Amino acid sequence: MPGEPDEVGHILVVDDDAMVRQTITNYLEEHNVPAASVSSRQDLSRHLKKAHPSLILLDLRLGQEDGLEVLKEIRSHSHVPIIIMTGHSREEVDRIVGLELGADDYLAKPFGLREMLARVRAVLRRHEMGRAAPARDPERGGYRFNGWSLERRTRRLVNPDGAPVLLTKSEYALLLAFLEAPQRPLTREMLLQATRVHEDIFDRSIDVQVLRLRRKLGIDPKAPRVIETERGVGYIFTAIVEPF
CATH class of the missing domain: 1.10.10.10 (Winged helix-like DNA-binding domain superfamily/Winged helix DNA-binding domain)
Structure with a gap:
């Protein structure tokens, strides 16, 4: 598993499948995108206390834990961009609920790594543009x-x-x-x-x-x-x- 960087700028992969975590983080790092990964809600909480990821890739099935609850918890205190990953029989329902709870995009498993990277970059770009956009002049009415x-x-x-x-x-x-x-x-x-x-x-x-x-x-x-x-x-x- 890649180390957990303390600097801003890395992508955090949250998935209980070790192979998925390894595959995604390796691909991101091969494309010069710093990455870290955790396998549980508890590890995620510990990571967020000491590091500030630029984006979170969040699996909605973390063993016995509900990824939607994890998403809700993150959104209660952070605006970090989140892409949810789904891959089960209720994926469409959970996708919709996830988007309504504040996810920025979704990936349905199995997904291509090139598409994953494209979506990561698109969400990061949109987030950065939102932060950098100059405020409009005060308008009346x-x-x-x-x-x-x-x-x-x-x-x-x-x-x-x-x-x-x-x-x-x-x-x-x-x-x-x-x-x-x-x-x-x-x-x-x-x-x-x-x-x-x-x-x-x-x-x-x-x-x-x-x-x-x-x-x-x-x-x-x-x-x-x-x-x-x-x-x-x-x-x-x-x-x-x-x-x-």
Whole structure:
């Protein structure tokens, strides 16, 4: 197993299969990507206390442990990019849940190592672009919809109960794109441009962001979904939007 580097910049592989860990870490290091690996939730916790990986490749089946719970635990205190790895009969369900819990992408086993490396680089690139993107100039006003409000100057989203809802930079940009063009179908390409995602990233990365935004806007299960899928086109924001 590769050593656990203390510097920022390595990829951490979390999988209980020693062969999988060895294969992935060897391939990453052959392509000049520092890598480390752990086999359990406990080892992962110990690793994160002393090191700061740039990205985590997380298997959703860690022996008897639930990888989704591990994902939830990581997301409770960290925004480190995470790619989940699935490979069992309920993989589609777990993929969706994993994306909604904050995973940045997924790989279905068995997967090609070249695809794995491409996805790792794409997620890292997107994450770095999000951190490096300059803040917009303060903008006045905002939008109201279904009892929610978004203030542009502070980028503050408030739910109908008056509680603030935290948005990432990409989620804010995505919501703003919808609010500026309500009840109008928007293609994935338009939304990718709005969230400043590089064009060579897989198209479904925008689907990940929409899943997250839907989750944050879907507190009341009885309320109609405000972001609908427009088959063959992209997405449409169905709520009545009032600028202020």
